[in-house]
Amino acid sequence: MTALRKPLALSLVLLLILACFFAPFLWIVSNSFKPQLGIFADVTPISWRTFLPLEPVLENYRTLFERTNILRALLNTAIVSAGQVALTLVLCAMAAYALTRIRFRGAKAVFVVILLTFLLPVEAMLVPLFQVVSGLGLNNTLLGVMIPWIASPFGLFLLKQAFEELPRDLEDAARIDGAGHVRIFVSVILPNVKVPLLTLGLVTFLFSWNSFLWPLVIAQSPDIQLIQVAIAQQGSPTQLPNWGETFAGATVATLPLILLFLLLQKYFTQGMAMSGIKG
Amino acid sequence: MTAPSLDRRPDRTARQRRDTRTAFAFLAPFLLLLLIFQYLPLAMMAKNAFMDYSLLNPGAAKFVGLLNFEDMIHFDDARESLAATFLFALVVVLIVIPLGFVLALFLNSSLPARGVVRTIIMLPVVTSAVVVATMWNFLLDPSNGLINGVMSLLGLPRQPFLTSPNQALIMISVMTAWQQVGFAAILFLGGLQGVPKELAEAARIDGATRWQVLWNITVPLLSRTTLFVVVIMTVFSLQAFAPAFLMTDGGPQDSTNLIVYHIYKMAFVMQNAGYASALSVVLLLIVLGISLLQMWLLRAKWNY
Numbered sequence A: 001m002t003a004l005r006k007p008l009a010l011s012l013v014l015l016l017i018l019a020c021f022f023a024p025f026l027w028i029v030s031n032s033f034k035p036q037l038g039i040f041a042d043v044t045p046i047s048w049r050t051f052l053p054l055e056p057v058l059e060n061y062r063t064l065f066e067r068t069n070i071l072r073a074l075l076n077t078a079i080v081s082a083g084q085v086a087l088t089l090v091l092c093a094m095a096a097y098a099l100t101r102i103r104f105r106g107a108k109a110v111f112v113v114i115l116l117t118f119l120l121p122v123e124a125m126l127v128p129l130f131q132v133v134s135g136l137g138l139n140n141t142l143l144g145v146m147i148p149w150i151a152s153p154f155g156l157f158l159l160k161q162a163f164e165e166l167p168r169d170l171e172d173a174a175r176i177d178g179a180g181h182v183r184i185f186v187s188v189i190l191p192n193v194k195v196p197l198l199t200l201g202l203v204t205f206l207f208s209w210n211s212f213l214w215p216l217v218i219a220q221s222p223d224i225q226l227i228q229v230a231i232a233q234q235g236s237p238t239q240l241p242n243w244g245e246t247f248a249g250a251t252v253a254t255l256p257l258i259l260l261f262l263l264l265q266k267y268f269t270q271g272m273a274m275s276g277i278k279g
Numbered sequence B: 001m002t003a004p005s006l007d008r009r010p011d012r013t014a015r016q017r018r019d020t021r022t023a024f025a026f027l028a029p030f031l032l033l034l035l036i037f038q039y040l041p042l043a044m045m046a047k048n049a050f051m052d053y054s055l056l057n058p059g060a061a062k063f064v065g066l067l068n069f070e071d072m073i074h075f076d077d078a079r080e081s082l083a084a085t086f087l088f089a090l091v092v093v094l095i096v097i098p099l100g101f102v103l104a105l106f107l108n109s110s111l112p113a114r115g116v117v118r119t120i121i122m123l124p125v126v127t128s129a130v131v132v133a134t135m136w137n138f139l140l141d142p143s144n145g146l147i148n149g150v151m152s153l154l155g156l157p158r159q160p161f162l163t164s165p166n167q168a169l170i171m172i173s174v175m176t177a178w179q180q181v182g183f184a185a186i187l188f189l190g191g192l193q194g195v196p197k198e199l200a201e202a203a204r205i206d207g208a209t210r211w212q213v214l215w216n217i218t219v220p221l222l223s224r225t226t227l228f229v230v231v232i233m234t235v236f237s238l239q240a241f242a243p244a245f246l247m248t249d250g251g252p253q254d255s256t257n258l259i260v261y262h263i264y265k266m267a268f269v270m271q272n273a274g275y276a277s278a279l280s281v282v283l284l285l286i287v288l289g290i291s292l293l294q295m296w297l298l299r300a301k302w303n304y
Helices: A002-032 A059-067 A070-101 A107-117 A122-135 A142-150 A153-165 A169-176 A181-192 A194-210 A213-218 A227-234 A243-263 A265-278 B012-048 B067-074 B077-108 B114-126 B129-139 B146-153 B168-193 B197-205 B210-221 B223-238 B242-248 B259-269 B273-299
Strands: B051-054 B057-063
Touching: A002 A243, A002 B077, A002 B114, A002 B129, A002 B146, A002 B168, A059 A070, A059 A243, A070 A107, A070 A142, A070 A153, A070 A181, A070 A194, A070 A227, A070 A243, A070 B012, A107 A153, A107 B012, A122 A142, A122 A213, A122 B012, A122 B259, A122 B273, A142 A194, A142 A213, A142 B012, A153 A194, A153 A265, A169 A181, A181 A194, A181 B012, A194 A243, A194 A265, A213 A227, A213 B259, A227 A243, A227 B129, A227 B242, A243 A265, A243 B114, A243 B129, A265 B114, A265 B168, B012 B051, B012 B273, B051 B273, B067 B077, B067 B273, B077 B114, B077 B168, B077 B223, B077 B259, B077 B273, B114 B168, B129 B146, B129 B168, B129 B242, B168 B223, B168 B242, B197 B210, B210 B223, B223 B273, B242 B259, B259 B273
Parallel strands: none
Antiparallel strands: B051 B057
């Protein structure tokens, strides 16, 4: 009997913990489908009405897309995230190739130069980074949002590890056939590291889509605004509060990433566990 | 680096030179961006910490020596902000470590709905800090928030949460812990999967209870992972920005004036970029110290 009761109690505790993680999401999404007046009316007393929109309306989403720049912000964010993923993958893969598959003088020095940047906290560099990027005339451009993060030391390390695991024999045949480094890189190495590339791409996409502080300072003009900044300003006291719109905005900003996560959970989790190593 | 057989050819030096050129061609874009966007800002920050200037007119910068650092000592803002930030980090770590560990144990056991559990606790991790902060603004609302709703359901008194100088910092710590605990659980899970099963089995055969195995074998074996998670969560917390920006404006009474928010405000709102740079140098040194500790921990040999 006790053997049965114990797992039951544990499961209940676990269920309660999971409810704490899940309920806020359910509340946000359900509120985004409620008319303005219904949102706070259902909080006390708490019932299933709190988490379920009984008569769902699309009004919040309609006004969100009509009244605000959110569509533009979503588009900007998609461009920045896609661009950052593509450029990060290319640059990190090239650098990782040089460091793992070519023997050359100065490799150690280069490695130290890259290693040291691991120690620099991004947030502490905010002010000078702003000056550098504005100095290059990239203030209020989408390129300016992504360019500081393309040369990602974390990305390089992740790929370097993957490249090192590939056996030397792999490229020997191609070399005997007279292939140069570019051809070996493109047609021998890259096809063998698809999973690490996918993992790095997903983690990069996650960080890019969710980044806030840097876009906040470097992309202020409304045309260039990114989604997180747009969401943040929506709930700000300078605007007339429209809670329904805020909930709809939060839902729209989160949904693409959650869907991507659900589809490719394994690679996401792997990448994040490895990003922990960077700290 | 002495070359093995492959390079023992007559045209060895020519080939080596060509390889070096190729390698640097492959590395050039990466290294160039690294120099421009990591090392140049670092050098500028070091210089700017000794200047008095604003971002609106950086050309009019004045050299002021150690004045910015003296200001940090003479005024209370830096000390208070750092104290709030460390307290924030401490509360986050104190919640995340035990809870993350317990969740990792669940994930490591033969639970039927393991995949669902993992997905749910990872949802906050992949959600942006902005959305989480917005979400919690409403959850913590003194009059209409869901959390006060739950509390009144349980017969507990309503709480002011973010509007109280005693509660605001705790609440944003709880929120950050809520968001990060799934990440900690995944890291702990990695550690748990590295623990050899034979040890626990042997102890069980010798008559140890589950609790004894957990406490005397599993926990000590995970000490390295635990230290690692502590360091990561601390560094992450020291760099938090969104909660202060979106939920409390650093208040009430500066109780949640996290250091990155303080730096942001000094540079971009107060237009005192020199002082902000000095604060950044201090933050950099603190994080640097912790990161070096982390590297040392990773290198150290911990024997099972």
